[in-house]
Amino acid sequence: MAEKDVIIGLEVHVQLNRLRSKLFCGCSTDYHASDPNTHTCPVCLGLPGTLPVVNRRAVEYAIRVALALNCDIQGETLFYRKNYYYPDLPKAFQITQYDFPLGLGGSILIKGEDGEEKKIRITRVHMEEDPGRLVHAGTIDRAKYSMVDYNRCGMSLLEVVTEPDLRSPKEARSFLDKLRNILEYLDVFDGDLEGAMRIDSNISLTGGERAEVKNISSHKGVEKALAYEITRQRSARRRGVAQVQETRHYDELRGITVSIRTKEEAHDYRYFPEPDLVPMRIADWVPKVEAELPELPDAKRERFVAQYAIADDHARSLTSEIRVANFYEVVAKRAPPRLAAVWIADVLKGELNYRDVTIDRFSSHQMVEILDMIEKGKITEKAAVEVIRTILDHSGDPSVVDPVAVVEAKGLARAExxxxxxxxxxxxxxxxxxxxxxxxxxxxxxxxxxxxxxxxxxxxxxxxxxxxxxxxxxxxx
Amino acid sequence: MLRELKEGLAAGASAEEVVSAIFEKIKRSRLNAYNCLSEESALERAKNFDKKPWGGLLAGVPIAIKSSISTKGIETNCSSRILSGYIPPYDAHVIERLKEEGAIIIGKTNMDEFAMGTSTETSCLGPTRNPWDTDRVPGGSSGGSAAAVAAGEAPAALGSDTGGSIRCPASFCGIVGIKPTYGLVSRYGLVSYANSLEQIGPLALTVEDAALVLDVIAGHDPRDSTSAEQDRVFLPHTERYLPSLTNGVKGLTLGVPEEYFGEGVDPEVEKAVWDAISKLEDLGAAWKMVSLPHTKYALAAYYIIAMSEASSNLARFDGLRYGLRLGADQDWHTTFSEIRAAGFGPEVKRRILLGTYALSAGYYGRYYLKALKVRTLIKEDFERALSAGGADLLVTPTMPFPAFKIGERIEDPLSLYMADVFTVPINLAGVPAISVPCGFAGGLPIGLQIIGRHFDEASILRAAKAYEDATPYHEAVPKEVV
Missing domain, CATH: 1.10.10.410 (Arc Repressor Mutant, subunit A)
Structure with missing residues (x-):
């Protein structure tokens, strides 16, 4: 529930993983099924003498996102170096943005705790490169050694920073769900890939210092970590222990957060403008990107209500994922739209969630056939649910594909x-x-x-x- | 001289013999101009050339490369222990260009460690000696390249110039060196010291030779975002600088900056430069005094910017992926700290520490940002002096004094930094400059610096060539040449 004294702001790192090449070199981004260190070159390995070259498509994608988040796009944007030592960072600095980020002052709407629309302000959106990935031989505290995989190194990241407008872990989660939804609508992001989104959460109680919980990759994890933090900070306050500004790590297995460092130990990143890159005048790019911007979730929801005469709740559910929305539109062209909305939003999505699978497991053709049988009275609603479940439970089995055949095989036809x-x-x-x-x-x-x-x-x-x-x-x- | 070499090779002279003779000379030499030779690959390439000669602007011509420029398969250690054994898997853009035009890479030349120095004394492989007086430094940081060319251990060489590192050793060794306009030559493959200041350029015996090498290496490279677009320079594979050499100096107005003479300048150097100005006047140029009023701030701004960038550039050297490795590995933090402690020399450490300090929170505005503002003022000084109706070129001494003795200044970094006073403003402004021999003081060469407008290398070369044709200094041969 929303609690008046809870203040949450998020920093979300989004990998623009629909790009084909990395941010500053030509290496392929399609490394998820590859051996470590096979998608690297002298540039992303930071070999002496190499220089970065900005991937213009990455900048276009970033502008796309900044526009969709209602940001002001800056006329000129600049990259900086953030200097720190870590083995996953082969240049010992990360090329990122500092002053003059790409986008400033945006917002998105989420469904707040009270069920009303709530505007969450976006402070800034900026581009940066992803570091490599450390793989520990064992657990992080016990490992004898660690290995580095630079396949990820140099991937395009966007950092989306919110104002402290969120009031509960649940609101934080709906923000993340909505953000992911928008990113997928923009076709710049695939949330299913490993490491696609990583979230730092700042949380404080009114009057107290904030804790930053770093680097959580699941929305559910963020919700849990924040809930834990609220309890922890409240009980500390009751005991008269003041919260200090600190960075905490979320231990997913134990469901708790652990302090890593306090403000005094904070890094000095010695930001300065990256001398190997020149300022980019992006103002001229904006009109073209804007013109090509696809329909976004809120607009699609309104259109569904108007065009198909379906309930707002159904429209919201259908548009909360681009793949479901597209699925619905295909079905609604060949079946009664209102019936389709009920069956997809209320039944199919529930069955998919229950099995933790995506709508790719089900075809629009199958849905159309099932709706047709319902409409003609050939099967009961109960039997229709059974057909959907059977198909989902036998995914990959070619003999369990056709709904009509399933009805026959299982004897589900309405009794004469x-x-x-x-x-x-x-x-x-x-x-x-x-x-x-x-x-x-x-x-x-x-x-x-x-x-x-x-x-x-x-x-x-x-x-x-x-x-x-x-x-x-x-x-x- | 390169022209004669090329004509000889084209007429059937053996490249293998030319290359072998050079290696023999290098092996007899006491100069320590090279830190790594690529004898095997050079001889093989020379033999192949003899079997089936190829074309190109530098067909069959041997060339030496400063150790800070990446060469595929040839160690590129920047004369630093921390990069010992590092063999790049790729060629710098300029190396690709040299190879495309038929050149033969003979080895990597000694330098101040990571180009940080004015004397080539900070090399982890010991100092290079000046062929005019082996007790003296060759200048730096491209001292190995300059000494090699002056002593006939390479027909021509590449160096890099961050604050004078081509022009200073060219001046001390009595040869020609060009610092091109920032953005004319791709930096792709040049191990960065101070990215926003440095350029790769040629060192050669004559203006014509330097122009020929510049023709080969200049041009746009999409891998370097600071490389100038095609329309500002010239198309590759065309000769643009060579044809401009014969235009003479008639109609050119030379500016003589008042701040570059007087206190701190050796009187013999000052006299040689004024003699050169008179000579150019005799040849048809006009001259007038000009002012570059912010010159006195240039050294401070230069060192803050260069050290700040260096502190970030050199942070990647941790021995993890390449370079120095010491004994048994411990935890990452300990291991990389020990490698950096053992791998960098004292001057490099000094610059990393100062640069780190200048970029720190609370000091950034006071040092780095202020230095950038000074840089803008200095750039404006040059633009004003070289504006239409002003001077076409500026002429100054390259160095305030001739080559000093090995060990004479190395313990006093500030006095070494002061030696760069006439070269660093050019890097801050990004304009091109050449150093050509203009006389001797006590048997040591003196360099004349000619500075031009952005991307107007042609006018510099034109004036330098006219001066060279009218003077004998480039023909003098140093003692050490055997």
Whole structure:
């Protein structure tokens, strides 16, 4: 729940992993399935004498994001060096932005704790290069040695910094979900790839110093770490221990945060303008990027409501992921849009979430066929859910692809009227006590008989229809 | 001289014999001009050339390369222990160009460690000696390249110039050296000391030779973002500087900056430079006094900028991926600290520490930002002096004095830094300059510095060539040449 004294701001590192080459060299970004140190060159390894060259496409992507986050794009932008020693940083400085970042002063809307739209202000958006990755031989505190993989080194990162506008861990999570959604809409980002998003959270209680919880990669992890921090800071305050400005590490296994360093130990990064790069006048690029900006989630939601006459909640659910929104639009062209909205937003998404899989597991063609069978009364709603589950549970099995075949194979077709009528007759005969109760004025007793009918038809009867037939049978006698 | 060598090779002279003779000379030499030879690959390339000669502006011509310029397969150690054994997997842009034009790389020349020095005494491999007097320094930091060319141990060489590192040794060794306009020559592959100041350039016996090498290495390179776009320079594979040499100095106005004469300048140097100005006047140039009023701030601004950039550039040397390794590894922090402690010499450490300090929080504005402002003022000084209606070129001494003795100044860094007083403003302004021999003081060469507008190397070369044609100094041969 939103708590008035909780103040949260986020710094989100987003890897622009839909780019084909790295930020300052021509190395391929497609390294996730490759051996370590196979996607490197003299430039991203920082060999003596090499120089960076800005990937213009990366700048375009960054402008795209900054525009979508409603930032002011700066006329001229500049790279700086951030100097520090770490083995994953082969030049011993990171090329990043400092003064004159690409975008300033943006905002995005999230659904706040009270269910109302809430505006979260974005302080700045800037570009930087990703360092390499350390792999420890064992756990970080016990490892005898560590290895470095420079495949990631030089990947384009965007840092998105918010104002301290978030008031609860849940709001932080909805911000991250919304940000990811926007990034995927922009086609600059694939959130499923490892290390795609890394989040630093600043959290404080009113009147106290802030703690920065560094480098969490999952939205759920951020929510949990922040919840832990609130409890920790509150209990410290109750005990009269003042929070000091510090950096903390989130231990995902134990679900706790641990202090790494205090303000006094903070680095002096000795920022200065990167002399190997020249200032970029990006003002001239903006109109073209703006013109090519795709429809964003909020706009798409409004359009869905207007165009397909569906409920706002359904539209919000459908547009919360670009792949689902695209899926819906394909289905809605070939099936009744409102029926499709209900089945995709309420049923299919739930089944996908339950299995923790994406909508790529399901085809729009399958959805259209299922909706068609529902609409024509060939299957009951219950059976339709069963079809969806069966297909998802047999993903990859070519014999379980076609919904019509699934209905046939599992005998899920709606029972013919005669069969239902026969089941009703049998049920009435077998349920003497329930019949007596009904006749004595207990209307609810009819539910028992309907249950027997459903059992006899193995669920293929429509419950409403069965209810009507049982009532007819009883009243007619 | 390169022309005669090229004509000889074209007429059938053996490149292998030329290259072998050079290696013999290098091996007999006491100068310590080289820190690494590529004898095997050079001889092989020479043999191949003899079998099937190729074309190109430098077809079959042997050339020496400063150790700070990356050469694929040849150790590039910047005369620093920390890079001992480092063999680059790639060629610098200028090396690619030299190879494309048919040159033969014979070795890497000694230098001040990471180009930090004015005497080549800070090399971890010991000082290079001046061929005119082996008790004296050859200048620096490209001292190995200059000594090699002066002593006939290389027909021509590449150096790099961050604050005078080509012009100073050219002046001390009595040869020609060019610091091109910032952005004319790609820095891709040059191990950075101070990125915003330095350029690669030629060292050669004559103006014509230097112009020929400059023709080869100048031009746009997309791998260097500070490399000037094509329309500002010239297309590769065309000769642009050589044809401009014969234009003479008639119609040119020379500016003589008042701040570059007087206190601290050896009287013999001052006299030689004024004689040169008279000679140029005789040849048809006009001259007038000009002022570069911010000259007195140049040294301070230069050293702050250079050391700040250096502190960041040199941070990558940790022995982890290449270079020096010591005994058994301990934890990362200890290991890299020990490697850096053992790998860098005292001058490099001094500059890293000073640069780190200048960039620190709280001092950045007081030092680095202020130095950048001074840099702008100095650039404006040059633009004003070289504006239309002003002077076309500026002429000054290259160095305030001739070569000093080995060991004479090395314990007093400030006096060494002061020696750069006439060369560093040119790097701060980014303009091009050449040093040509203009006389002797006590048997030691004196250099004349000619400075031009951005990307107007052609006018500098034109004046330098006219002066050279009218004077005998470039023909003098140092004692040490055997």
């Amino acid at each position: 009227d005669d069969a239902v009528k026969a089941a009703v007759r049998a049920a009435v005969e077998e349920s003497a006590q329930a019949v007596a109760d009904y006749r004595a004025g207990n209307e609810k007793a009819i539910n028992f008989i309907v249950g027997v009918v459903m059992k006899k038809t193995r669920g293929r009867a429509d419950p409403g229809e069965a209810n009507r037939l049982v009532k007819e049978a009883l009243d007619g006698i």
